[in-house]
Amino acid sequence: MAQEGAVGRDPLDAVGLEILRSRLQAVAEEGAIAIERTAISTVITECRDYSCTLLDATGALMVAGGAVTHHFGVCRYAVQVTLETHGDTIAEGDVFFANDPYNGGGLHAQDVLVQMPVFVDGRLVAWVVNSGHVMDMGGMVFGSWTPEATDCFQESLRLPPVRLFQAGVEQRDIWQVLRTNVRIPDVVEMDVRSLVAGCEVAGNKLIEIAATIGAQGFVDGTDQLRRLAEREMRRRISQLADGVYRTTTWTEWGEELYEVPCELTIAGDAMTFDFTGAPPQATHYFNTRPHIVVAGVVADPSDALTWDIPLNEGMFDPITVICPPGTIVNSSPPAPVASAHCDVAMNASMTAEACVMLAIAASPASEVRRLQTGPVAHTAMGIQTWAYTTPDGQPDGWMMLDGAMGGAAGSIDRDGTDMWTFMVTRKPIMEAIDVEMLEAFYPVLVDFKKIRKGMFGAGAHRGGGGCHMRFRPHGTEAIVGQLIGIRERLPLNGWAGGGPGAVNTVIRHRADGSAEELPPKSSNVTIAAGESIEFGLPSGGGWGDPLDRDPEAVARDVRQRRLTEQEAGRVYGVIVGGGVDLAATKERRTRIRLERLAAAAPAVSPVTGPARPGDLDLAPVPLFPGIEQRGMSAVVSQSGAVLAHAPGAWTDGCPVIETKVVDGLVERTYLDPASGRALMAEVVPETAPCSVVSLPSRWTGATVPA
Known part of the structure; x- marks a missing residue:
């Protein structure tokens, strides 16, 4: 590794750069592990809804650790706002807090950001920004996340970048503001302190790295990594056919539809994603912000384009994202934003990735053609937050991240993954809490949790199945929930002739044996003792004509009870009965194709x-x-x-x-x-x-x- 000289220093060689990158990645992961080991809420300790992101002195992304890739991109925006707000007053020992998506915050108000500047010999060389989902940030309901809110002032306490610590001294007034405005202050405070702990762990290790190569060597090395990532990103973009690629989806609100159009223009080694045509901001909680859209639009398509490279600022540099002001992709107060990272934002990144898949499909020179997949299914969600009153009269609750376990779309060479929405991904896995842990922590009993079955996502390679689950209150009179569902009526499309995926279903089972279907977006749903709630999650679509599916694969699905024999014949044209009848299957498939043309x-x-x-x-x-x-x-x-x-x-x-x-x-x-x-x-x-x-x-x- 080159050493720093009196006049200057040589750039790190390839080996030195890889050592630096590996050390930075290890630091990010150690910071993330510190969060998980220090927090106390299950959404962080069991479900891993947190991240540790390392950025340079200007807020450019270096590397990150943890399970939520979209966190990584929004941290860039957070640091830039903190720098603009506090400028030259930022000092060693400062720790900042922000959670307002309109002013230095992250994906939504519950994904709080804790930011720590890292100094070496009095010079600012880096930032550690940790994000975690805290269970309550105030507002009109427990969990601060409800479809009922019509403006951002109803949703939560929102803070711009403020100091939790100044020059190492705890700012008790800010901590008291935070504690006063949330329903479970002890839990929230401990989780926020876990983010601070993760910052301390990662920050100290960054200082150790800088000590080995010097502050300037550290700065130069991280800049080299950025330029390498940019060069590789541009190389892979240049393999895509120049042109214009468009996809459109819609965000739902009951029977209302809000268009989310994306137009991708590829010119040489650069890409522009344009969301012009998105409708004006709404009084619904799904409005989003450009930094959130950018985080997803870069992270998700790059899962395929640069699947083998850690996310880095250089991968943002060749990409331009256009979000017209005053629309659902670039809202302003008082538009509500509690779901700013889900409905619209995830639809935006999904359409962006679909545009990239169109470009890959049209590009024989692309080295990632083997990674083609249908529209990614991260919008196949039905998250819920549930609250109850403890025996001593205090509020408590949890988030059901089981509601994020939709089914993945089918891809060019395989079926979609069950209960996981990304087929092609560099992402670590964010998890749902184990059933036993859920029942131990909270007053519920789970009747069943399994893979959803049905004809959805039919294709030569079918979509995966989402989570199908039912649970009931146990040891409490009632639980009250907010249902945060996407894909209420409009399924994700298949690809290359594959059929659409499943949509969200939610059913309340009454004590008298009757059942009631609930809208997937519902506020203050009460499940009383003796009642239960059942949900089935959406999924991605299939890949390829279902009539091209291997008959033996269809027979296997029948044996596994994903399909009935009748469904196998109707959808796949496969005659199953003690085995596959290949001659009858061929005849049935020919007849179905002719019937299609006739109709x-x-x-x-x-x-x-x-x-x-x-x-x-x-x-x-x-x-x-x-x-x-x-x-x-x-x-x-x-x-x-x-x-x-x-x-x-x-x-x-x-x-x-x-x-x-x-x-x-x-x-x-x-x-x-x-x-x-x-x-x-x-x-x-x-x-x-x-x-x-x-x-x-x-x-x-x-x-x-x-």
Whole structure:
């Protein structure tokens, strides 16, 4: 490793850089472990909803540890606001607290941020920023997270960057403000102190690293890591086909739909994600902020693009994110933001990742083509917070992170994962509390917890199953909950012809044996003694036409009771009865494809003739899974059917089956006009155009060969 000289120092060599990176990563993980070992709430100690992020003196991300990747990105914003607010007064021994998404906070008010500047020889060289979900930050309900809130002032105590410690001296007035405004002050205070402890552990170890290579060597080395990460990110972006890629989804509020459109433009080694067209901010708790959108939009697509590289500021540098002010992706007070990291923000990162998947699918040079997957299922959530009164009359409660255990989408080469929403990810695993621990800590009994079964997410590679669970009060008169569900009526779409995923279901079972379905977004739901609540989580969609699924895989699903024999025949065309009847299965599948074509509406712009002269003589270039570009023609890979001529949309050449899902929503399946194979399926509002548009520049600019 190069040593610091009197005049200057040489850059670290490759070995020295890797040693520095590994040490920084170890420091972040040790800081994270300190949080888990010091906190007392189960949301941190059991579910691991926390993080430890290391940043340079300017707030640029170096590395991070812990389970919640989206935390890492928002810490950049937090440090920048703290620097702007406190400037030259920041000193060694200071520790700051912030939780206001509008002013230096993180993902939402409950994900508090504790920030500690790190000094070496009087010079600010780094920051440690720890985030953890605290169980209550005041507001109108226990847990500070309710669909009932209509402005941010109802939701919680919100603090801009303020000092918990100044030059090492505890600021008791701020701690008292915090304790006074929350329902379980002892628990909240201890969890916040665990974040401080994690800062101390990580900060001290950063000082040790700087002592070995000097303060300037530390600064230069971390800058080298940033530039390396940026270079690699740009290299992988440059493998993607230049062009414009669009996907659209909608955030739900009952029967209201709020459009979340994303347009990705790739130009050389840079990407721009544009959310122009998002509707004005609402009086619902899902409004979000640009720093939250950016954190997800960079973290989630980079799970595929740079899956083998720790998240670093250099990976943010080639990416621009446009969030128009005054909209649900860039709100201002008094818009409520208790769910600023979920409904809209996760839909935004999901559409962004889907755009990147469109680009990967159209890019034969991309080295991550093997990681293609359908729309990621982190919006397949049904989190709940529950409160009760202890025997001594005090409030207490917990968060059910089991509600984050949806099912992953199917991918290019495998089924989706059960009870976990990311198929392709560098993320550590955030966990749900064990059933035994839940029952030991809180007054509930769990009737069952298992994988949800059903026909959802059908495909050549099916989606995984989400959590299916039922529990009841035990040892208390009642529990009162806030239901924080996403995907109420609108499922996640499949990919490459796969079917849509499941939606959220919540059922209250009454003591008299009757049952009542509850909206997945509900406030102050009371479950009394003798009653129980059951939920089934959403999932991602399938990949590929279900009729292309291996019949033996379908038979295995039947044996595992994921499907009935009747469902296997209806959805997959597989005849199961003591074994797979291959001849009958082949016949059934052929008949289903013909029935599809007979039932479909004609293509919007059918291609009646063959490909343009010479097109089929050209080497195929992928355009979408199962669709290839040959010159100026878009062709179905398996059948050779011509769907469109450049620059038209290939979907316009497909016959389409449209069926009603619920009022206002339809499922559309785009078919190969030659074979009846499903090429793409989507669930969209009945008046919406196609939700997926892939326009690589080589397609929109295609010309007749000379």
